Amino acid sequence: MNVAVDHIATDQPPDDSKARDLDYGWQSGNRVELLENGEAYFPAVFEALRAAEREILLETFILFEDKVGFELHSILIEAAKRGVKVVVSLDGFGCGELSPGFLRELAEAGVMVQMFDPAPKTFGIRTNWFRRLHRKIVVVDARVAFIGGINFSADHLADFGPEAKQDYAVQVIGPAVADLHHFALAQSGRQVRSRRGWRRRQQRPSPWTNEPGDGLVRLIYRDNIQHRDDIEEAYIHALSQARQRVVIANAYFFPGYRLLREIRNAARRGVQVQLIMQGQPDVLLAKLAARMLYDYLLKDGVVIHEYCQRPLHGKVALVDDEWSTVGSSNLDPLSLALNLEANVLIRDRAFNQQLYERLEALAHNHCQTMPEKRKPRLWLWRLTVGFLVFHVMRHFPVLASWLPAHKPRLKPFETTPHDV
Template sequence: MSASPMDKTTVDPVSAPPVSEPAVVDVEYRWQGNNRVELLENGEAYFPRVFEAMRQAKSEILLETFIVFEDKVGAELQAVLIDAARRGVRVTASFDGFGCGELSSGYLAALSDAGVHLQMFDPAPKHLGIRTNWFRRLHRKIVVVDGTFAFLGGINFSADHLADFGPEAKQDYSVEVQGPAVTDIHHFALLQCGRPVRAKYWWQRRRQRRSELAFSDHDGQVRLVYRDNGEHRTDIEEVYRQVLRTAQRRVVIANAYFFPGYRLLREIRNAARRGVEVRLILQGQPDMLVAKLAARMTYDYLLKSGVRIYEYCDRPLHGKVALVDEDWSTVGSSNLDPLSLSMNLEANVLIRDRGFNRQLFERLEDLSDNHCKVMSVDNAPRGRIWHMTVGFLVFHFLRHFPAWAGWLPAHKPRLKAFTAPTGSEPS
C-alpha cells in the first residue's frame, strides 16, 4: 500500500512535541585557527565521505538540509541514519518543508520509528496540487558528526549531484572541516534544531565588525557566517562586500543564482576598475531559466568595467563558492540572489588557507578555461527594445521583491516534530 504524501500527514497533533520557532541567534562566530579543511567537489566526493562519517558516529549526528529525494542517495541517507539511531547515536535531522515536500510519510516514518528526531521546517499543504510557502526557506546544508566532523556547502541529498544522473547532474561544492571551528558549527546546529546548549558569555555574544583581513596570517583559519531573519539579515552579503573592497589581485566567484543588489554589484565593478582580475562563473545551462535571464541583466554593467564573465554550459551549475587573492575563500549554501541574500536561512564558512585557496582556484580555473563560454561586450545577449524594457522591469521587481514581500502578512516559520501516523506503512 502506498503511503500518503508527507504534507498531509506530517505531524500527529496528539503525540508530537510542541511546535517551536527556529532559533534566533545573536552571536557572530569568531575566526578559529588550526583547522583542516577539505574541498569536496560534487556528490562523488561528498556522499562517500559524509556517509562514512555517519557510519562511524559514536554519539551524535546533526543534519540540516533543503532537499532530500527518495532516490538512491536519499535511500542511502535513510539507511545510514536508521542504523546510527538503532545503535544508540542521537540523530537529529531537520528537513525543509518545501524542498522535502515530496517525501512520503513512509520514508519519514521509517526514520522516526528507528529513533531519529525528525523535524520539518515550515511544512505546508498543497493547494490545487501546488506547494505553498515558497519563501523564507531552510536552505542550509550542514552535517555535524560527534562534534568532530562538520560538512557544509551547497550539496543536497539527491542523485542529481552525481554525474551518472545525466546532463542535468549539478556541478557543486562542499567542505569537510575538522578542528576548533567545528565547535562553532556544532553550537550553531544545536541552536537551530532546538537542542539545549551552554549559554555564550557576553564577550562571545557581542557582534564583531572587524575587517576580514584583520587577523592572524596563519593558514587553517575558519569562520562560520550565516543569514537569518533576525539579527543577521545581511551578514553574508556584508562579508562579500568587505573582501571585494580589499581585493588586490584576483577575485573568482562561481555562483548558481547570480542577481545581487546594487551595492554588491558596485563593489564587483569597482574591484575590476582598479585593476583586480575579477572572474564570474555563472550558469549557462541552468536548471531554472529565470536564473540565466536574471544574471544576464547584469552583464553589460559588469563587462564594460572589465569583469570577465563565463557561462558554464556542461551541466547546471549549483555551486556557491568564491575566492579573493591567494588565501581567502568561502563555500556555503548562499546564492547571490534576492532569496538567499534577503529571505532564506543560509550558512557559509569563510576560510583563510593558501593551500585550500589554491586548490579551489585550480578547480575553478579549469572550469572557466575548458568548460565555459566566455561572454564579452560584443556577444553579451541583447534583445529588441521590448526585451530590454521587460528586462529592466523584471530586474527592478526582483531586486525589490524581498522588501515588498516583507510588507505582506505572513506567519512565522515553525519547526514541527514528525511523528508517524498510526498504521503508516513504508512506501
C-alpha cells in the same frame, strides 16, 4: 502506534537566551578539504556518519527518495539504533515530496526528524515557497563538520546524466567545528550549552585526522532577525579589499547594487575578476536574470563565463590568494533576503589555490566566455529593473510574515501506520 515527528515552522532563534544572537569569530588551526560534487561529498559524509559515536546533526534543503537518500536513510537508522543521538532538520518545501513511510521509519528508529515550515498542498501545488531552510550542514560528534551547497539527492552524481549538478562543499576538522556544532544545535531548537567543552573534546584523537591544520575558518549565516546581511556584507568587504584576483562561481546570480558595484570597482582597479554563471540552468529564469546584469559588468572588464556542460549549483568564491567562501548562499534575492543560509569563510592559501585551480579548469574546459565587446543593450534600464526587483524581494520577509502560513510556530504532528 503513533510516531511523533517535530515540525519547525519558524526562523526565530530558539528560546535559550544564549542562542538569541549567535555571532562567530575566526577560529585557527583547522583542516579544510574541498569536496567537489557528490562523488567526493557523499563518501566522506557517509563515512563520518557510520563512525558516529554520540551525535549527528544534519540539515538539508533537499532529501529525495533515491539511491543517495535511501543510503542516508539506512545509515541514520543504524546510527540511531546503536544509541547515537540523531537530529535531522529538513525543509518543508525542498523535502515536501518525502513519503510518510520514509519519515516514519526514521522516527521509529529514534531519529528526531524536524521539518521547517511544512504545509499541505493546495490544489496539488505546494505554496510554502518563501523563507526556506536552505542550509546544508552535517556535524558528527562535534569533531567533523560538512557545509556547502550539496543536497542529499542523486542529481549531484555524474551518472544522473546531463542534468547532474556541478557543486561544492567542504569538510572541516578543528576548532571551527565547535561553532558549526553550536549553531546547528541551536537552530534545531535543542539545549545549547557553552562551547568550551566541545572544543576540549575536539583535542582528543579523532578518527578523521591526527594532524592540525593551518586554516582560519569563520561561520557566517543569514536569518530574518539579526543577521540578515552578514553573508552579503562578507562578500562586499572581501571584494573591497581585492588586489589581484576574484573568482565567483554562483548558480543564481542577481545581487543588489552594492555588491554589483564592488565587483565592478574591483575590475576598474585592475583586479582580474571572473564570474562563472549558469549556461545550462535548471531554472531558466536564473539565466535570464543574470544576463540582465552582463552589460553593466562587461563594460568595466569583468570576465563572465557560462558553464554549459550541466547545471551549475555551486556557491563558492575566492579573493586574492587567501580568502575563500563555500556554503549554501546564492547571490540572488532568495538567498540574500529570504532564505536561511550558512557559509564558511576560509583563510588558507593552499585551499584558495586548490579552489582556484578547480574553477580555472571549469572555466577553460567547460564554459563559454561572453564577448568583451558586446553591444550594450539598454543596460541602464536592465540595472534599474534589477535594482527594483531585488529591493522588493529584500523587504518581502516583513510582508510574508503577515501571511498565516508564515507566522512563526513550532508544533509536533504525528503520522500513523495508515498514512504509509
